Amino acid sequence: MEKITVSLGERSYDIIIEAGGIARLGAFLGGLRLGAKCAIITDPRVKDLCGPLVTNSLADAGLRVDVVTFPEGEENKTLATVERLYHEMLSLGLDRKSFVVALGGGLVGDVAGFAAATYMRGIRFVQVPTTLLAQVDASVGGKVGVNLPEGKNLVGSFHQPSLVLIDPDVLRTLDGRDLKAGFAEVIKYGIIRDADFFSFLEENWEAILSLEPSAVEKAIAISCRIKAAVVAEDEREESGLRAILNFGHTVAHAIEALSDYRTYRHGEAVAIGMAVAAEISERLGHLPKGDADRIESLLKSVGLPVTFSGLDIGQLVSRMRFDKKAVRDKIRFVLAKKVGEVFLTDDVPLDTLSQVLRKRSER
Ligand SMILES: NC(=O)c1ccc[n+]([C@@H]2O[C@H](COP(=O)([O-])OP(=O)(O)OC[C@H]3O[C@@H](n4cnc5c(N)ncnc54)[C@H](O)[C@@H]3O)[C@@H](O)[C@H]2O)c1
Structure with missing residues (x-):
C-alpha cells in the first residue's frame, strides 16, 4: 500500500x-x-x-x-x-x-x-x-x-x-484505448516536473501498459505525488503553478471542442497537444531538439496520436483565443524548457502556432 x-x-x-x-x-x-x-x-x-x-x-x-x-x-x-x-x-x-x-x-x-x-x-x-x-x-x-x-x-x-x-x-477491464489515453497524462507529469520519471516511462511503458503491478503502481504513485504537490502549492490555480498541469491542454481543449468530444479521448487530444507544445517550444528556442524528439517518440511508442485530421486550423486557433483560460484574448500556453521543466507564457506568435498545427494536420 x-x-x-x-x-x-x-x-x-x-x-x-x-x-x-x-x-x-x-x-x-x-x-x-x-x-x-x-x-x-x-x-x-x-x-x-x-x-x-x-x-x-x-x-x-x-x-x-x-x-x-x-x-x-x-x-x-x-x-x-x-x-x-x-x-x-x-x-x-x-x-x-x-x-x-x-x-x-x-x-x-x-x-x-x-x-x-x-x-x-x-x-x-x-x-x-x-x-x-x-x-x-x-x-x-x-x-x-x-x-x-x-x-x-x-x-x-x-x-x-x-x-x-x-x-x-x-x-x-479497461479498454486498451482508454488505458493509453490515461497514459498521456502520466507522460505529462514526467515532462512538467520529473525528468527521471520520464526516463522511467521510456524504459517501462510496455510493462505499464501490460499492467505489470510494480510498474503500474509506481507510475500511478509518482503521478499522484506530482499532482498532489502542485495542488498543495496552488489549490485554486491562483499563483499560476497549477496551470503547468495544463501542458498540452490548450490545444487539446480546442481539438476536443471542434470534434464535438467524439473523435478523440481527452488523453489522446492531450497527446496531440503535448506534441504541438513541444514543437512550438523547440521552434521558439526554448527546448532542445533532442528533448522534443524524446517527447514525440515516447508518445508514438505508446500508440498515442501526435497528428490530427478533419479540423480547420483557423477555427482551432480562434477556439484557443476564447478558451476560459485565455487572458485578454492572449492564448495561454505551457511550454517546455527541457524534459522535467515547463513554464507559462502568453507569448506564442499566432503564426508559429498555425504553422505547427498545419504541419500536424493530416488531410
Ligand atoms: N477534474 C479534473 O481535474 C479532471 C482532469 C482530467 C479529466 N477530467 C474529466 O474526466 C473525463 C474523462 O474521464 P475518463 O477518461 O476517465 O473517461 P470516462 O469517465 O468517460 O470513462 C471512459 C469509459 O470507461 C468506462 N470505465 C471506467 N472504469 C472502467 C473499468 N475499470 N473497466 C472498464 N471500463 C471502465 C466508463 O464506463 C466509460 O465508458 C472528462 O469529462 C474530463 O473533463 C477531469
Whole structure:
C-alpha cells in the first residue's frame, strides 16, 4: 500500500494506492468521521464491474449504502444529470451528514463530485477512480463540474474529496484505448516536473501498459505525488503553478471542442497537444531538439496520436483565443524548457502556432 497526503490544511486528505483496495473501501473510511449513510454514484458499466465489491465493503463497515447511476458519455456531463442526481439523493434520504462515493472514470468523478459540492450546500465525498486518467489526474485536486453547450467544464467548483482510493487492479477491464489515453497524462507529469520519471516511462511503458503491478503502481504513485504537490502549492490555480498541469491542454481543449468530444479521448487530444507544445517550444528556442524528439517518440511508442485530421486550423486557433483560460484574448500556453521543466507564457506568435498545427494536420 502507498499513501500520499495532499496537504491542504483542514482540507488535507490521503490518496491510498492498493491493489485489491476497492474491496476494503469501508475499512479505509474508518477514522474519517463520514456519516452513516452514503450514495455510490457511478455509471452502469462500472456498477456491473465494481459495484458489488464496493457496496459489500461499505455495508460490512456498517454503512447504509445505495447505488445511483447515470449514463456514460461526455454528453451526459450536464446540469440536467446533476439535477436528476439531487432528486435521487433526496428520495434516498441523504442529508447534510451523508456522503457520496464517486466510483468511475473522470466523468463520474466530476459529476458526482459536483453533485456533492452543491447538494445541501455541500456534503463530503470520496473518490474511487477506475480509469487510469482518473487515477492519475481527475480524482486528485478537487476540480469538479459539468459542461455547458458553450464549452467544457464551464460550471464547477473546487471541492476536495475526503479520500482518494486507487485500486490498480480495476484497470484490467479497461479498454486498451482508454488505458493509453490515461497514459498521456502520466507522460505529462514526467515532462512538467520529473525528468527521471520520464526516463522511467521510456524504459517501462510496455510493462505499464501490460499492467505489470510494480510498474503500474509506481507510475500511478509518482503521478499522484506530482499532482498532489502542485495542488498543495496552488489549490485554486491562483499563483499560476497549477496551470503547468495544463501542458498540452490548450490545444487539446480546442481539438476536443471542434470534434464535438467524439473523435478523440481527452488523453489522446492531450497527446496531440503535448506534441504541438513541444514543437512550438523547440521552434521558439526554448527546448532542445533532442528533448522534443524524446517527447514525440515516447508518445508514438505508446500508440498515442501526435497528428490530427478533419479540423480547420483557423477555427482551432480562434477556439484557443476564447478558451476560459485565455487572458485578454492572449492564448495561454505551457511550454517546455527541457524534459522535467515547463513554464507559462502568453507569448506564442499566432503564426508559429498555425504553422505547427498545419504541419500536424493530416488531410
Ligand atoms: N477534474 C479534473 O481535474 C479532471 C482532469 C482530467 C479529466 N477530467 C474529466 O474526466 C473525463 C474523462 O474521464 P475518463 O477518461 O476517465 O473517461 P470516462 O469517465 O468517460 O470513462 C471512459 C469509459 O470507461 C468506462 N470505465 C471506467 N472504469 C472502467 C473499468 N475499470 N473497466 C472498464 N471500463 C471502465 C466508463 O464506463 C466509460 O465508458 C472528462 O469529462 C474530463 O473533463 C477531469
